[in-house]
Amino acid sequence: MTARLELILGAVFAAVLIAIGLSLGDKAVIDVLMRLSIFSLLALSLNILVGYTGLVSFGHAMFFGFGAYVFGLLMQTNAISIPAAAAVTLLATCVWGAVSGALCIRLTEIYFSFLTLAFQMLLYSVIAGWVSLTGGDQGLMGGIPRPPFLGIDLAQPRQLFVLTVIVSVLSALAIRQIVQSPFGYALRMIRDNAERARFLGVPVQRYKLQAFVLSGIFGSLAGILMSLYVSGAYPNFAFWTLSGDAIIMIVLGGITVFLGPVLGAVLFQFLNDYINRITEHHGMVMGVVLLVIVLGLRKGVLDVLDEWRQSRKPRPEAAP
Amino acid sequence: MTAISRTGLNRRTLMAGAAAGVLAAPHVSRGQGKEPIKIGMPTVLSGRFTVVGDSARGAAGLAIDAFNAAGGLDGRMIELVARDDKARPDEAARVVRELLNADGCHLLISSSTTAGAFAIQEVVRETGHLCIQTISETSSLTADPKIRLPNVFRGARQVVHDAIAGASYAAKVAKERGLKKWMTNSPDFAYGRDATGQFVESLKKIAPDTTIIGEAWPKFMAPDYTESLTQVLTSKPDALFTAHSGGDIVAFMDQAKLYNIFDKVPMFTPNLADLTSIKQIKKLPPDVRSGTRYLATYPDTAANHDWHDAYVKRNGGEPSNWSWETAAGTAFLLEAIKKTKSIDGKVLAEALRGMTIDSPFGIGGKLTMRAEDQTLINYAIGWGSVLAEPPYLKNIQDTDWSEIFHYETEWKKSKGFI
Amino acid sequence: MNFDALIDCFSASACVVTQISSGLIIGMLIFMVASGVTLIFGVLGVVNFAHGALYMLGAYFALTAYWVTDSFTVAVLAGAIGTGLFGVVFERLFISRVYGADVLSQLLVCYAFVLILDDAVKAIWGGDFLSMGMPEAFALPPLMIAGGFVPPFYAFLTAFAVASAIALAALLGLTRFGKIVRAAAVNRQMVGVLGINTSLVYALIFGLGAALAGAAGALAAPVRSATPGMGFDILIESFIVTVIGGMGSIAGAFVGAILIGMIRAFGTVGFPLATEGVTFAMMAVVLLVKPAGLFGKAGR
Amino acid sequence: MSDELRVQGMDVYYGASQILFGIDLAVERGATVALLGRNGAGKSTTFKAIAGVAPPRAGRVFMREQDITGFAPYRIARRGIGYVPEDRQVFPEHSVEDNLRIGAKPGTDGAVHWTLERIFEVFPILSSMRGRMAGRLSGGEQQMLTIARTLMGNPDVILLDEPSEGLAPIIVQQIARLIATLRKEGVTILLAEQNMHFCIAVATSVAIIDKGQIVYRGSIEELKHNDDIKRRYLAV
C-alpha cells in the first residue's frame, strides 16, 4: 500500500469515526471511541518495540504516565497553551526516553524487560511519593484547564473527541510510515536476527535506542490525550498493570500485523468493559479468555489470520 | 427481587453488543411498568477493597428496597446499577461515564474510595450530574471551594470532623494521663495523610503542650508494618495515633501485639470501633481508644438496632462504617426525590442543600446536609475505650458538634477555604 | 530525609538490634516467596508472575485449616502442601505448555491465573479481609536482646525461613534429587537421556516453589490480614530480590531479600518516603552493572 | 541370536530438511556394531533418533522386539538403551561422582551390575578425580565420564557417538580398550565413528552411512579389504 493511499484511508477512517461519534450524538459512543483511540495509540506505540524491534518492554506505561503528568502539570500552571504544553511534554519525553533507553537497550531479553519495569516503577514511586507536586494517589486534582486555542475549545467534549480521533489517526499514520520505511525494516532485521543485521552493517544499538524513544513519544502522546479526556492524571497511568494491559492488547490483536494492536485494544476494552458490565467475576472470565487465546490460538487474532494467509501461498520447490 | 441489578444480560443487550461491537450501546431496560429511575454506583467490587463495595451496595440496596416497597416515586421504581471500579481512579472515571452515557443512569451514588472519588468529581464537573459521595472522607472534596461542586454532596463523615473529635478526646485523656510525646503511624495515601495531619493540627491547638516526636508513613496497603512498629519501640512515645483502617489496622495491631507495643503505649485511632474491624482483632491491647465507626450500639437507639438487624438480614454480613455512610447518603437522596417528586439534578440539589432528615445515625436521630459546603453534619460521633466483646466500646464520650464547628472554621480559614 | 535519625539509630544498640531484626523478618518472608520464583526460573526457565497468587492461596488454605483444627502447625502444613499440590497441577496443565515459548506467552498465562485466582478466592472466602490472630503458643512477650526487641513469633518465622533456606540448599546441593534438578537446569535433555523423567522433576520443582510461597502465606497469616490480591506487593518485592540476587540463584535470593529487608528497616528511620524508590533504583543499578545479578552466572 | 535393537525404515527431519532416508539397522545381542561415515553423514542423527531426542517422522525402532518408537527419552533409557552423545555433555558444575550418581539406575532386569566401586575399578582415572568438577576435566576424561555415567544406568545397549573424536591417540587407545572390556561384559554396543581404524580394532560388524542412507553392511574383515568402499565413503 502506498503512503498516499494510506493517508486517504486514514482520513476516511477518521472521518467515519468522527461522523459516527457526532451524528449519533450519544455521549457513550463518543466516550468509547475516545478511549479506543487512546489505547490503540498506546498499543501501537508499544508495538514499535515489541512487534517490530523484538524488545519486550514491561514498562511502557511509564511514557503514558510521564506524558499525562508533565502535560497536566504544565497546563495547571495556566501559563501555557495546549499545543505548546504538548510540544514541551513530547520534548521532555524524548529526553527521558533517551536517558532510560540508553540504559535499557544495553540489556536483552528478560533483563531488558525487567529494567524497563524498574524504570517505570521508579517513575511511579516518584509520582506516588511527591505528593506536593503530583497529589500522590489522588492524582492531579482540580482538573486540567483546557483553554481554547486556534478556535478549538477542548473543554467541549465533542471538540475534544474530534481532536483525539484526528491526533490518534495521524499518529497511527506516522507510526505506519516509520515501520514501513527503510528504518522500520532495519528494526525488523534486528528483531529477526540481530547478529545477522549487525553483520550486514546495521547499527543495531543506535537503532534500538531510536525505536525506544519513538515508541516513548507516541506512548506519551497517548498519555497527553488521556489526561485531556479524564481531565486529570493518576499514578495508575504509570503503574505496571497498565503496561501489562498494553501487552495484553498487542498479544490479543497480534504483533506481526500493523493493525493488530488496534484490534487488540478494541478487543481488550470490549472484554474489560463488557465483562465488567455483566459479571462481578470479571477476573475469572478475563483470565479464561486470556488462557484460550494464549494456549489455544498461541498468537494474536490477526497473527493467526496472517499466518493462514501466508501458509496458503504456494511454496516454491527447491532451487532448480 | 432486589432492586440491585447488574444491568441484566438480556437478548437485546447481547444483540446490541454483537451489532455495535465494542460500542456498548446504551440500553435502557424497559420493564412492564414505568421506566425505572436508575442510580449508578461506581464502587470497589474486586481486590483488596471489596469490603467497601459490598458494604456500600448492601446499604444502598436496603434503602432502595424500602423505597420501592413503598411504591417508589409514583410507581416508578429505583434501580441501582453498581459497577466495579477496581479501586483505580482511571477506571472509576470510565465506569461513571459508562453508567451515565451507556446505561443511562439519572443519578449517582459514588462509593469509590478517595482516589476514585476525586476522579468521579472531575467527570461530574463536566457532565453536571447529581452525585452523592458516600465513602471518601477526605476533607478537601467538599471543603476546598476549588474542588467542591454544586452538584456533588457528601453523605459520608469528614476527616476534619473526626480529627477534631479525636483531638478533643485525646486532649482530655492526655491531660488526665500526662501523655505529652505522641507518635503517628499512618498509611501514605490521601486519607491517611489527611486524617493524621488534621488530627495533629487539632491536637496541638486543643492541647498545646503535646509534641509529635515521630511519624511513620508505611506504604498504603503495605502488608507489613514491622519496621515502623520497631521505630515506635525505639522512640518510646507516650501515645500513638494511627489512621490505618480495615484489614490494615487489624494487621497493624496483630503485628504490634508481637512487640507488646500497646501494653504500655495507649493507641488512638478513629477507625477501630467498626464491626468489620473489631471482630477480626483476636487479642486486644489494654488501652486502645477509638472513634465510633459503625456500632449497632452507638447511637444506642431502637432505630439503629433495627437498621442493623435489617441490614444483616438482607445482606448477610455485618454493616461497616461504609454501610452507614452509604445508607445516610442514599437516605438523603431518596428523601429529596420523595419531596420534590423529581429526578432533575438541579431540583434535587436545591432540595438537598440544608436538608435535615430522620436517621438512626444522627445526633438525636437527625442528620443534616449542610448547605454551605454540601457535606454531612451532626452524625453521631464519639470516642471511647475499645472492648473485645460487644458492645465493643465503653465510656463513650459524645463529641460536641459546636466544638467541631469551631475548630473546623479555624481550620478552613487556615487553609484559605473561607 | 532525616539522616540524623539514622545516625542516632546506628549509635544505639537497641535501635540497631530492633531494626535489624525487623529487616530480617521482612526479608525472610520475601525470601520464602523469592526462592520459589528463582528456583522455577533457574530450572524451568519460566518467570512465574503468578507466584504472588500462590502466596495468597497459602494464606487462605492456612486460615481455613486453622479455623477447622485450631492448630497452627496444621495451618502451615496445609498452606505449604495445599499450595504445593496446586502448583504441581498448575504446572502440568498450563505452565508446561509454555516452556520454551516467548516470555509474552508465559507472562499472559501467569497473568490469567492471577486474575482467576484472585477472583476465585473472593468467590470462595469472600471479599472481606480475614485475620487469623496469633496462635496461643506465640502469644508471648518479646525477647530482649541487647536492649532491642524480638518477638518470639518473628524469631520462629526467621528460624523457619532460615531452616527452609538450609533445607533447600541441602536438598539441591546434597541429595540425588537436587543434583538431578541442577543438572536439568543446565541440560534437561541429557538428564532425560539418563532415564530420568524430567517432566516429573519439573512438576515437582514447580510444586516445591509453590509450597514455599504457600508456607510464606501461611506464616504471614497470623500477622497480615488476608484479602484477594494480597500477593501483589510481595510478588513485586520478590522480583526485585530475584533480579538483584541473580535469576536462578537461591543464595542470591537470600542475600537480596536481607538487603531489601534492611533497606526498608533502616530506610523507615532515615528516608521513610523514599525506600521504595531506593529499592527500584538498586534493581536498576544491579541490572546495569551486572545484568545477571549479584550471584547470577553471566550469559545464562 | 535375536536382535537386541532394530531400526526399520527410519526417516528423520530437522524442520523441513530430511536428514535420514529409510535407515535400517540391527544390532544383535552382545555385538559391537560400528556405524561408519564422514562428518554430516547422519550418524549422530541416527543415534538421536534411537534415543528419542530427535524422534523419527517415519519408521520404527524396536528394543528386544518391543516397539519404542516415539517414546520420551527417559522411557527409552529405562528400556535399556544408554546413549553417549558425541559432544559428551557432562554436567560441568557437578563433580565426577555426582555425574555418575545422576546416571545411576537399575537395569531392565532390576539388577545393578555397575556400582560406583566397579566403575572406579574400570575407570581408575575417574576414581582419582571423583571430587573434581566435570567441566574441569580434559576432553578424554570427559569422554570416559560420559561412558561411565551411562553405564551407571546398567544399559543393555549402549550407543557411543564418536568416542574417539578430537582425542589424542593415547586416549583413543584407552577408549578402544574400554570398549573391548564392555564387550566382554556382555554389553551390546552401537558405535558411531569416522575413524575406520578405531572401528576395525573394536567392532564385530560394520554399517556405513553416507548422506543419510545406509550404503554398506558387512563384517570388519570385508571392510578391511574393500578399498573401493573405503575411498568412496570414508577417506578423502
Add this chain to the structure above:
Amino acid sequence: MTARLTIDGLIRRFGGVVATDNVSMDFAPGSLSAIIGPNGAGKTTFFNLITGKLKPDAGTIKLDGVDIGGRPEADIVRMGIGRAFQVASIFPRFTVEESLTAAVLSHRRQTGSMFQRFPLPAATARAKEIMDLAGLSHAAATPSRFLSHGDQKLLDIALALALEPKVLLLDEPTAGMGPDERWKMIERVQLLWRQVGMTLVFIEHDMDIVFKIAQSIRVLRYGSVLAEGTAEEIRTNQAVIDAYLGTSLEEALA
C-alpha cells in the same frame, strides 16, 4: 600476482587449547579454495577470526595489503569480507526479496531513513539482480522461514553478496542437505563465483564436492595447516589419509 587475502602466523587460544595454531595461508584474487579437516580442526574458528567475530591472539590478516585483524565485524564487512553461516542465518519473517532489499539498503547506508518507503526502487532492482544470480527469483515473495533448507542457505549467501564482498567465506554450504540438493547447491555456488569474480573460500565435508570444484584445498588439523594443494595432491597425501581414517590401533590393543 599478489594475494587478495593473506593470513600470516595466526594464533588463537581458548583457555589452554590452541584452536588456531600458527596458521598462514593466502588466497589469490578470484580463486576458489576449500578448507577441509576433521571435526574440531579449527575451521570455523579460522573463519571467525577473519570476519572479526573473534580477535586473534597473534598474527596478521591482510585484505589487499591492509591489516584487518582484530577490527570490529561491521568494519570488516564494509571492507569487503562477506560470510555465510553453517546454519543459515537469515531473517525468518522477511520474504526473500525483502531480505535482499534490506541488505542492499544497509550496504548503501540507507536504513536510517524514516521518511521514505521501503523498498526503494533502486535497492529492489539490485536485490532482483542478486536474486537472479543466486537462483532465488522463483521464491522472491516467499517468507524466508518457509524456504527449503537449501534455499535458506542460498539466501544466506545472497545476503552476503548484497554487500558486494571481495572475499566470500562459506561455512559448509551443503551442510544438512540431501544428496541431490548438495550438488545443485554447489553448482550454484560455482556459478556465482564465476559470474561475480570474487575470491571464494568454503569449508566443506563432502569430499566429492571438494575435489570436483576447488582449485586448491587446505587441510586443517588440530588448528594448524596439515596440507595444501590441488585435489590430486591432497588425495594422495598420507598424512591427510591418516588424519581422516585414523591410525591403526590393532597394535595398541594387542
